[in-house]
Amino acid sequence: MNQPEVWLRGSVPDVPFFLQPAAHALLQTQEELEGYMRDFPEKWLWKSVAGRASVAFHLRHLTGVLDRLLTYAEGKELSLAQLEYLKNETIADSTGSEALVKLFRIKVSEALDIFKETPEEKLRESRTVGRKKLPSSVMGLYFHAAEHSQRHLGQLLVTCSFVKNLAASSAGKSDT
Structure with missing residues (x-):
């Protein structure tokens, strides 16, 4: 795709x-991922x-953190299922990369739907984060969700590139 980055394509409807x-x-995170x-x-x-x-950790974490930050933006506490997901982000299982990418795509779609329904005045509302009830706002949580996604995408891209090169060199060694 020879398109400009998402932010240079105009407004998201x-x-x-x-x-x-x-x-x-x-959306940029989703495309690059x-x-x-x-x-x-x-x-x-x-x-x-x-x-x-x-x-795999970054794939899981991208989805999980977005889900958790959207929950805090709603003024809610994390559910037991969300806490369990957080606890298991680092634990290997049989979920494949395609399924993990799909879960992130679904969560981004949910976030965009929430954004579309959010009136401007709500963005200024105070919210708290985590067990320590640290101060934030709806806007702060939405923006942190976006920047945190970009941060982990960057880490994933470096790891992904390194692992692909490692896998290629490993495959080359087994051929000789």
């Missing part, structure tokens, strides 16, 4: 003006390199 940057960042995960070797999904988190 029906998303309020003040939430356009967050929507653009989430799908591109980098294309043809990713599944056997390397949980591979930790140089003591860093695996690609």
Whole structure:
């Protein structure tokens, strides 16, 4: 795709003006994630390199943190299911990369739907985060969701690139 980045393609339909940057960042994360995960070797999904988190962890965390931040923006506490998901983000299982990418795509779609329904005055409402009830706002949570997604995408991209090169060199060694 030779398209400009999402933020250079114009407004996301029906998303309020003040939430356009967050929507653009989430959509950019989704597009890049799908591109980098294309043809990713599944056997390397949980591979930790140089003591860093695996690609699978980042995939799970991207979805989980977005879900949790949207919950806080609603003024709610995390559910037992969300706490369990958080606890299991680092634990390897048989979920493949395609399914993990799809879960993030679904969560981004949910976030955009929420953005579309959020009146501007709600963005200024105070919210708290976590067990310590740290102060934030609806807008702060939405923007942190977007920037946190971009941060983990960056980490995933580096790990993904490294692992793909490692897998390719490993495959080359077995051929000789």
